[in-house]
Amino acid sequence: MTDGQRTNILFLMTDQHRTDTLGAYGNPCGITPVLDDLARTGTRFDRWYTPTAICTPARVSLLTGQAPFRHRVLANRERNVGYLEDLDPGTFTFVDALRDHGYNTGLVGKWHAGAQQEARDAGFDGPELPGSAWHNPVEAQDYLDHLAEHGLPPYEISDRIRGTLPNGGPGNLLAARLHQPLEATFEHYLATRTIELLETYAEDLRRGATPFFLQLNFFGPHLPYVLPDEYFDLIDPSQVELPRSIAETFAAKPPVQANYSAHWTFDTMPIETTRKLIAVYWGYVAMIDHEIGRVMEALERLGLTDDTAVFFSSDHGEFTGSHRLHDKGPAMYEDIYRTAGLLRVPGGAAGQVREEFVSLLDCTATILDLAGLDPSPAVDSRSLLPLARGEHPEWDEDIVCEFHGHHFPYPQRMLRTDRYKLVVNPDSVNELYDLHTDPDELLNVHGHPEMAEVRRKLTTRLYRRLRDRGDNFYHWMTTMFEVGEVDYDPTQSGLDESTYAAEAR
Known part of the structure; x- marks a missing residue:
């Protein structure tokens, strides 16, 4: 790849995904062979952080290359506390820049980067799905049509796992057993739609040299962890080592953390349930890795592997019992701020590990750089291409993150x-x-x-x-x-x- 060349880009993104679930980051169970191979053939970033551990502002930061305080979309729509819900009209996005530069741009899966504006409004091709759902939108018409087309059974769950709220009511659903085969899962559907769009873009590329940016956004492994039998029971809970921070006492900590622990009902469930929840969460990650494998196989089948940059990251992490918490919230622990970050670029270094402090925000400038565009409009972002190529530029020795509220x-x-x-x-x-x-x-x-x-x-x-x-x-x-x-x-x-x-x- 040379500077100014328009590279194809595949961006793989999960939601609320812990770093330590990947084998490349130390998980002992071998549940992520596809992502581990991406790390082996590209660059693994060991200090990759989200700008904020909350879905919508993190995703808007990726879209714009702006830190949350600057773009001001600071909370999820479902829990908005009075902040902006959509970007100001005319705000720079990498999607507009790529489309103006002759790219096809597609997004399959979770949008969650605005309330009124959907992915199509932002310039993305792809199926129409609810933009603000934090779980799989299993009532989306395109998904229902997919099930009907293939004679697959509808969504049905049992074995629900939840605790008890401080007011005595039932807690949020944390996990459940899904009575569908793998082929009927929403994750399989998303991978299928991504492969279909990838095939369309490959044909456009062959006919007219039109490069593409294609983003696959899974709704998982965000809770609730709803999985078919083979993944719900994939990991023996006895294999799970509980995080040491389950010993959290909240002594000398902000009181809001103990309040959040009560909201997420940690102390109302036995420790065996916590161990099972972590095991199911790992199973969810394994299922997503399998579906990513289908997309990577399609990339290879279409002859696109050598000419396509591949990113993998998530919007933020997840507690899964760490610090006696679930989900995310007003506690800036590594569990939710440090995330996995993998990048493979044509001509880049293979199998390297970088320890510079980088951010999901830096993907925006990197995308523009790969497209041969000026990355400077992504004002809070810095291109990762020099790092992915094995160079050693001067880099900040620390990183700043922010949070503005949730609930x-x-x-x-x-x-x-x-x-x-x-x-x-x-x-x-x-x-x-x-x-x-x-x-x-x-x-x-x-x-x-x-x-x-x-x-x-x-x-x-x-x-x-x-x-x-x-x-x-x-x-x-x-x-x-x-x-x-x-x-x-x-x-x-x-x-x-x-x-x-x-x-x-």
């Missing part, structure tokens, strides 16, 4: 360095974790006297990075913490001086 407004900012993580929680205690000695983030050392110098340096660094980005969260930090020299007057005392001068006259 209720809850602003947070995070700085992650090689060793430490700082989380600023304006309404509560701040958090500081030494990830070398405490990788499970159980001990908040923010208030420990011996951490004073580390705390000061990290706070100053976060403050400066937020100011440089234009994220107004820094205003809170200016008056509340030691942030070093500032070049403006946060107290607006100049107004007092002007008043005094007028009175003196």
